[in-house]
Amino acid sequence: MCGTGHSRExxxxxxxxxxxxxxxxxxxxxxEEQGLLAxxxxxxxxxxxxxxxxxxxxxxxxxxxAGLSSRTIAELLPCVHSPSEENSDAAMxxxxxxxxxxxAHIADLIRTRDTLDELMVINRAHRESLQMAHxx
Amino acid sequence: MCGTGHSRExxxxxxxxxxxxxxxxxxxxxxEEQGLLAxxxxxxxxxxxxxxxxxxxxxxxxxxxAGLSSRTIAELLPCVHSPSEENSDAAMxxxxxxxxxxxAHIADLIRTRDTLDELMVINRAHRESLQMAHxx
DNA sequence: CTAGAACCTCACATCCATGTCAGAGGCAAC
DNA sequence: GTTGCCTCTGACATGGATGTGAGGTTCTAG
Numbered sequence: 001m002c003g004t005g006h007s008r009e010x011x012x013x014x015x016x017x018x019x020x021x022x023x024x025x026x027x028x029x030x031x032e033e034q035g036l037l038a039x040x041x042x043x044x045x046x047x048x049x050x051x052x053x054x055x056x057x058x059x060x061x062x063x064x065x066a067g068l069s070s071r072t073i074a075e076l077l078p079c080v081h082s083p084s085e086e087n088s089d090a091a092m093x094x095x096x097x098x099x100x101x102x103x104a105h106i107a108d109l110i111r112t113r114d115t116l117d118e119l120m121v122i123n124r125a126h127r128e129s130l131q132m133a134h135x136x
Numbered sequence: 137m138c139g140t141g142h143s144r145e146x147x148x149x150x151x152x153x154x155x156x157x158x159x160x161x162x163x164x165x166x167x168e169e170q171g172l173l174a175x176x177x178x179x180x181x182x183x184x185x186x187x188x189x190x191x192x193x194x195x196x197x198x199x200x201x202a203g204l205s206s207r208t209i210a211e212l213l214p215c216v217h218s219p220s221e222e223n224s225d226a227a228m229x230x231x232x233x234x235x236x237x238x239x240a241h242i243a244d245l246i247r248t249r250d251t252l253d254e255l256m257v258i259n260r261a262h263r264e265s266l267q268m269a270h271x272x
Numbered sequence: 273c274t275a276g277a278a279c280c281t282c283a284c285a286t287c288c289a290t291g292t293c294a295g296a297g298g299c300a301a302c
Numbered sequence: 303g304t305t306g307c308c309t310c311t312g313a314c315a316t317g318g319a320t321g322t323g324a325g326g327t328t329c330t331a332g
Contacts, residue, residue: 015308025309026290044298046309059251065241066248069288080255092259099252105201106245109238112202115195116235119216123228149329151278161279162320180328182279205318 011040011048021057028057034070036060036077056081066102147176147184157193164193170206172196172213192217202238 018025031037032047037056039047059080063073072094079091154161167173168183173192175183195216199209208230215227 013309024290026292029310030289042298044309045311046298062244062248062251064289066245076255079259092256092263095252095256095259099249099256102245102249102252106242106249108198109202109242109245112198113235113238113242115198116231116238119212120228120231120235123215123231127228149279160320162322165281166319178328180279181281182328200319 011050011053014039014047014049017049017053017057020054021061023057023061031057031060031070035074036070066098067105068098072098146178147186147189150175150183150185153185153189153193156190157197159193159197167193167196167206171210172206202234203241204234208234 012020014025014028017023018028021028028037032039037053037060039049039053042048056077060073060077063076064070068076075091075094076098079095148156150161150164153159154164157164164173165183168175173189173196175185175189178184192213196209196213199212200206204212211227211230212234215231
């Protein structure tokens with residue numbers, strides 16, 4: 001009577017997760033292959049995801065964008081979702097390490113942006129001087 | 137009497153430039169192939185670089201690190217070194233565009249760093265609570 | 273002159289997240 | 303049933319900066 005068929009909390013399929021997160025189906029399967037993302041399988045083998053996986057995918061994307069490799073992300077994620085002594089131990093260190101690397105990278109990018117700004121200022125100056133010379 | 141042989145300003149060879157900039161010889165040749173770097177050739181075909189090229193290589197590296205492609209860098213560099221009306225015209229726009237992209241990327245990275253910080257805080261909290269429970 | 277280091281070109285290899293395609297099966301609607 | 307869309311696995315392709323090696327020339331030190 002009310003449509004979609006699965007009324008219980010058995011989660012969404014991969015296409016749905018893809019469109020919700022903006023990540024391609026291909027990439028979601030890849031994440032699973034790399035151990036970044038878990039899925040429960042239906043009897044016929046189709047992947048099902050819970051609402052929590054949406055946030056997880058978002059986090060994965062952010063970490064990718066920050067330059068972490070899938071291997072590194074795989075090291076950090078378990079620490080995120082089940083903070084026990086075991087994984088915390090080494091993962092915390094890597095986490096701090098990646099944080100520092102990221103921080104350094106940000107500083108570097110800011111310096112590069114400043115350089116670009118300077119170049120643009122210089123160029124504008126040249127431009128104006130040319131225009132002046134033109135309309136002497 | 138004073139060593140190196142070439143007393144005039146005929147510049148350094150590629151190995152020297154590589155060690156001065158920390159960029160591999162392979163990459164320097166690649167930069168030239170992409171039109172990012174100029175070199176004068178000796179009679180026998182060996183590349184010679186002037187002191188200015190050192191800075192240029194450094195800038196190229198910075199732009200690469202900022203996520204620009206060699207094609208984009210190639211568009212910007214002429215504008216940097218010879219700011220005439222022609223190249224300024226389109227290149228300035230691209231420059232502003234890349235600057236904005238970079239700015240957005242920086243903001244994104246900062247948010248990701250904050251996320252990492254939060255995760256570390258949470259983890260530390262879990263850790264301490266575990267330790268407390270352990271030494272009840 | 274000669275040995276070794278540096279250089280040349282050309283070309284193929286690597287990494288890694290994604291894209292893309294093929295062939296097969298699952299699921300809902302008509 | 304059949305049509306159409308979604309999903310599955312597996313495999314090959316892509317792009318871009320860089321590594322690496324072969325085969326040959328050039329430079330420099332002894």
